[in-house]
Amino acid sequence: MTVHPFAIELLQLLILIGLSPAFAGWVKVVKCRLQGRSAPGILQPYRDIRRLFIKDVVLAENASWIFRFTPYLAFGVTVLAGGIIPLVSVDLPLAATADIIALVMLFAIIRFFTALAGMDIGTAFGGMGASREMMISSLAEPAMLMAVFTVSLASSSTSLTQMVTTMGQGQFMIRPSLAFALIAFIMIALAETGRIPVDNPATHLELTMIHEAMILEYSGRYLALIEWAGMMKLMLFFSLGIAAFCPWGIAANGDLLALALGVAFFVLKLMLGGVIMVLIETGMAKMRIFRVSEYLGSAFLLATLGMMAFFILE
Amino acid sequence: MSNSLVVQLNLLLAALILLTSFALLVQRRMFAILHIFAWQGFFLGLSTAIIGYATGVHHLYLSSLLTLGMKVLLLPYILYKLIHKLRIHREIESMINTPTTMMIGIALVIFCYHLTAPIRELSTLMTRSTLALALATVMLGLLMMVTRRHAVSQIMGFLAMENGLFFAATSATYGMPMVVELGVALDLLIAAFIFGIFFFHINTTFDSLDVDQMAKLKEGD
Amino acid sequence: MPPLDIACISILLLLSVVALSPLLSRRERLLIPTAFSLAALASFAAVLAGFLTIQQGLNSAATIPLGLPGLPFNIRLDPLAGFFLIVIGLLAGYVSIYSIGYLRAYPGRRPVTPLVLFYLLFLAGMLMVVLADDAYFFLLSWELMAAASYFLVMYEDEKAENRRAAYIYLLVAHVGAIAILLSFGLMAGLGSGFDRFDGYTFDAMRTARLAPGWAAAAFFLAFFGFSAKAGVIPLHVWLPEAHPVAPSNVSALMSGVMLKTSIYGMVRVAFDLLRDFPWWWGGIVLAFGLLSAVLGVLYALMQHDLKRLLAYHSVENIGIILMGLGLAMIFTSFHFPALAALALVAALYHTLNHALFKGLLFMGAGAVIHATRERNMEEMGGLIHKLPWTAALFLVGCVSISGLPPFNGFVSEWLTFQAFLLSPALPHPLLRLLVPLGAALLALTGALAAACFVKAFGVTFLGTWRGHRKASQIHEVGISMRLGMTLAAVSCLGLGVLPTYVIGWMDIIPERLFGGQIAASAGRFGWMWLTPYSYERASYSGPVVFGGILAVVAITYLLLHVRGTAIRRAPLWDCGFERITPRMQYTATAFAMPLRRVFGFLFAIREQVEIVSPQNHPVMADRFNYRLRIRDRFWNWLYTPLADGAFIVARLVGKLQQGRIQVYLLYSFVTLIVLLVFLG
Incomplete structure (x- = not known):
């Protein structure tokens, strides 16, 4: 029995929207366990989002339409991106909407508007967050492109479905280029999703915030949307990594069994990825903001070495 | 099939050796540099052994063992003692900032690739494509010596350079004759001892291992 | 109507408005809407011409019996030129509409007629550059464009800053124009002989085959010349000076389309004239x-x-x-x-x-x-x-x-x-x-x-x-x-x-x-x-x-x-900080600070913090004075040595000036003798 591609698309969106809070919860649980604290439970993010949706919105007096529009945009763009990245199956009607470069730029829209929203209310914290976020992203972008390029060399394509198919079907080979690109990608993903060692998503100290500083003034459903979009973004970066580096197990067509297997593999890989991320976060300290340039420079170096390894060695 | 797996492993090790030389270039802390150096020696030894296995040139096993013993255990141990005794855990900043150093490093790799292109055309060895990386390792070691202010990290650069030369020899001709290798190993050992003695003297004379201090030796101008 | 005719009509329309607009110079409130509506019309006509050319894949040429005897103007409209007609016309049309409102504030404060005149000439010049099919007409149009834009930059000429910007602009534009002239000279001369005139058309240059070294020289001269106009680093120094001081509608045109004429020139020279x-x-x-x-x-x-x-x-x-x-x-x-x-x-x-x-x-x-x-x-x-x-x-x-x-x-x-x-x-x-x-x-x-x-x-x-x-x-x-x-x-x-x-x-x-x-x-x-x-x-x-x-x-x-939860407007929270003033917002300087740190080595930065306090105490400060000066390094690296060199040369040459008529006569005499010796 086969499933229609549009149904798969819908399934993917449901998985993304529905499971991303659970994934965020999973990360939190693993982190708490690892650090010897008691965990709030995997469902806590759902309760948080629900609480925020019920609450009234308190809006700063001088907030303009940009401030109110940004949460919707962030949510909308993230959902769209979720329709493009192959999570459980490569047979997606929307997959051709954007290749991986365009996809990275989709995330850039969110960042652009979130930074503007941070500046909209005219507080020092908002401006500071916006400024730092834009610095980090502009240093991360070349490294990201290089990593993407290195991966695209192997499949000679930047289209995600193509990458997944080539990687999934090709014969296993030890590829230093891909290993380097993977490490670079992980480093960049940590920076782009605002995790330690670049940003601290759980901080309570304003001066160390980056992403949180921009959204300080949000409340109610706006905050809920932004938080949710953030969780989806985290999950999407994992999916991107999975699709580009270890797509094994993804469904190649609309076969029901393959699809179920694809979902199972996806969830398994996500959980494993979450554990790895927690290990990195727990093992490292947040770095000074001006060390970020060296951190991202190293990511760029790794990605470039990957590219060179491909041309020189393979 | 197994042969191609061996080739792939060799390429991976070559890439890792290059990676460690970059890591040496950008790392600031003394002990981390030491660790990376030991890793580099380890990868080098492994790669030598693999080439020996693949080509049937058996004296490579011996030089592999020699490398492992010298560069993974002995030299790091001596340097570790030295660092401890001189109490220099932290390195001062290098002369050029880290991202720029990296960019110069990348440029050097590309240059080496360009340089070895004719050899790659001529050679038929399975290791011909790693020659560029071996040469790059030499260059990066030299770059490390140029950019660092600290005498000990300059020595590390020197040793990394020697690693590169050794690697180049295995890639280009499946290793040097045993006698030469033994001689080089002995030289290295003696060099390490002499450096150690020198460091003590520099340290007692200048109260520092910052080589910039040696500019004081210049006659007044 | 063939597209080439439409394009010519568009240029003629612009030029006739130029000729007629002084008549309305006493009634500037009428002049502005009339002239700019016509300019918009002409621009959209140019867009139409370009569109039709590309749509139908036309390649039409014509010769205009103007210019010097024996050297008529050649014009040609091919898809490449058509594309740039669209680029120029589209933005020029929008900007012309915009200008009607933008210039409304000017009458009474300063005469607008020159601005209108040079604006139209500038537009016509750009359209002519794209249509030109020989070196002569091309350079003529190029200079028309450059001169008109010079006067536009100079428009508010009471400020020293504007005069300086316009001067730098003129200087760079002319150095560039000389390089372009030399490049065309090389292509024409090497292609069909230095003793003939008919090599100046682009057609002759297309068929000419140049030796690789000369072709490279011709291309890089042209590249240098066009880069000067386009603001390619390190020839960009005029751009940040000239654009801010020009009226904004002019800056929009200069930045939006004038720079593009150089891109056109590069494409034309590389892919059409030299080819190989x-x-x-x-x-x-x-x-x-x-x-x-x-x-x-x-x-x-x-x-x-x-x-x-x-x-x-x-x-x-x-x-x-x-x-x-x-x-x-x-x-x-x-x-x-x-x-x-x-x-x-x-x-x-x-x-x-x-x-x-x-x-x-x-x-x-x-x-x-x-x-x-x-x-x-x-x-x-x-x-x-x-x-x-x-x-x-x-x-x-x-x-x-x-x-x-x-x-x-x-x-x-x-x-x-x-x-x-x-x-x-x-x-x-x-x-x-x-x-x-x-x-x-x-x-x-x-x-x-x-x-x-x-x-x-x-x-x-x-x-x-x-x-x-x-x-x-x-x-x-x-x-x-x-x-x-x-x-x-x-x-x-x-x-x-x-x-x-x-x-x-x-x-x-x-x-x-x-x-x-x-x-x-x-x-x-x-x-x-x-x-x-x-x-x-x-x-x-x-x-x-x-x-x-x-x-x-x-x-x-x-x-x-659907549920329609209420939105309550409230003062800023800002983590509980009170009394937030506009001065506490992040400034542009502050925003760029992290990137200034990361890429600081590329700039010549001078940063000064001065603490004003009653007892010279660093903690009990009354106020902080922060000064930041960022300069383009190219001024120090390239232009200051160049300017100094020019002054040194000028001083050396100045020694020739003796003020006595006999010495000058001697110069002429010596020159005459030398020429006779070498050329005789």
Whole structure:
């Protein structure tokens, strides 16, 4: 029995929207366990989002339409991106909407508007967050492109479905280029999703915030949307990594069994990825903001070495 | 099939050796540099052994063992003692900032690739494509010596350079004759001892291992 | 009517308005709408001419019996020229509409007639440059364009700053023009002999075959000359001086389209006149493109004068265009026509896009300056409440120039990325390693541009008002200004959402130049999907991205507003800090500070903090004075030595001046003897 591609698309969106809070919860649980604290439970993010949706919105007096529009945009763009990245199956009607470069730029829209929203209310914290976020992203972008390029060399394509198919079907080979690109990608993903060692998503100290500083003034459903979009973004970066580096197990067509297997593999890989991320976060300290340039420079170096390894060695 | 797996492993090790030389270039802390150096020696030894296995040139096993013993255990141990005794855990900043150093490093790799292109055309060895990386390792070691202010990290650069030369020899001709290798190993050992003695003297004379201090030796101008 | 006639009529219309406008110089309130409506009409006629040319793939030429006896003007309209007619005409039309409102504030304060005159001449000059088919007419038009724009920059000539800017502009423009003249001279002379006159037509140059060394000399002279006009680093110094001081409608045109005439010149010389070139020409063009893009955007980040910031972004975008051009040249030299077509289309697409969004941004900046009488961003803020239209339209420009989907800047940058990523096809091993690094620099440029426009928009329009004037005195600008900007913004969106059409339609340009086509592959899956090389390689769909974002946003909005929870307006929270004043907001300088730290080595930065305290106590300070001076390093590296050298030479030459008539006569006498000896 086969499933229609549009149904798969819908399934993917449901998985993304529905499971991303659970994934965020999973990360939190693993982190708490690892650090010897008691965990709030995997469902806590759902309760948080629900609480925020019920609450009234308190809006700063001088907030303009940009401030109110940004949460919707962030949510909308993230959902769209979720329709493009192959999570459980490569047979997606929307997959051709954007290749991986365009996809990275989709995330850039969110960042652009979130930074503007941070500046909209005219507080020092908002401006500071916006400024730092834009610095980090502009240093991360070349490294990201290089990593993407290195991966695209192997499949000679930047289209995600193509990458997944080539990687999934090709014969296993030890590829230093891909290993380097993977490490670079992980480093960049940590920076782009605002995790330690670049940003601290759980901080309570304003001066160390980056992403949180921009959204300080949000409340109610706006905050809920932004938080949710953030969780989806985290999950999407994992999916991107999975699709580009270890797509094994993804469904190649609309076969029901393959699809179920694809979902199972996806969830398994996500959980494993979450554990790895927690290990990195727990093992490292947040770095000074001006060390970020060296951190991202190293990511760029790794990605470039990957590219060179491909041309020189393979 | 197994042969191609061996080739792939060799390429991976070559890439890792290059990676460690970059890591040496950008790392600031003394002990981390030491660790990376030991890793580099380890990868080098492994790669030598693999080439020996693949080509049937058996004296490579011996030089592999020699490398492992010298560069993974002995030299790091001596340097570790030295660092401890001189109490220099932290390195001062290098002369050029880290991202720029990296960019110069990348440029050097590309240059080496360009340089070895004719050899790659001529050679038929399975290791011909790693020659560029071996040469790059030499260059990066030299770059490390140029950019660092600290005498000990300059020595590390020197040793990394020697690693590169050794690697180049295995890639280009499946290793040097045993006698030469033994001689080089002995030289290295003696060099390490002499450096150690020198460091003590520099340290007692200048109260520092910052080589910039040696500019004081210049006659007044 | 044939397109060439339409184009000629458009130019004639402009020139006749020039001739007639002095008649209305006493009634400037009437002159402005009349002249600019006619200018808009003429511009749109030029667009029509260009459109028809490309649509029908025409290639028409004519000879005008003007000029010197025996040296008639040749004009020609081929798809490449047609494309640039569209670029010029489209933006010029929008800006002309905008100018009607923008100049309304001027009559009474200063005479407007010269501005109108030179504006029209400037437009006519640009159109003529594109139509010219011989070196003579080309240079004549080129000089007309340069001179007219010089007077436009000089328009508010009571300020020393403006006179200086105009002087630098004139200087650089002329050094460039000399180089172009020499290049044409080489091509004409080496092609058909230095003793004949008929080599000056482009047709003669096309058939001429030059020795490789001379061809390179001709190309790089032309490249130098056109770069001076385009503001390629290190010849960019006039740009950030001239653009801010010119009236904003003029800056929009100068930055939006005048720079593009140099791109036209480069394409014409490289792909049409010389044709045959080795890859390293393209490599050098690419290298200068990368240099301009990265340094341009970094310098832009450091500016707090809104128009100066935009001017530096022109340097950046010219760099991006040059990347596409350089890649196209590299691909052509290795005989990859399809890849070269992709790169050239990317460059030309970006040319059109940059004209539109930069024009839009300069118009927006003009509107802001018009409303606030202020150019310094640090004195603005919160304008989104006062100028809602301008803010929204300016935001469209910001998003477009930052290369974010679904707007047009993204499409052309994405195409350039694709061209970069196809470089592994090159047979040259060194290029395969080096070219991808260029892609990384392009990514850096794009991200920095986004940072810069978050800064520009955030500091100017968001937050609260920082300036000295009363915020209540600021009003939204008039309808014609808004109309001009809206048209540009709609074009930006249109070009971003429907790129497949545009590319399919532009395809004839690379085909005519070197026989490369991409339309067949780019539009294979219909208008929704853009697949520049092949479907497996990469794809993008503007309509789906635009529609998808719109749909999800709308659905979310509706779902959340069914219940209609109340929104309570309250004072800022800001983590509980009290009494927040506008002065506590992040400034433009503060915003750029992290990047200033990271890339500081590229600038000549002087930073001073002075603590004013009663007892010279560092903690009990009354106030802090912070001074920051950032200079373009190229002034110190290149221009100051050059200027000093010029002065030294001038002083040496000055020794010849003795003030005695006999000495001068002696000079003439000696010269005569020397000439007789050598030439006799």
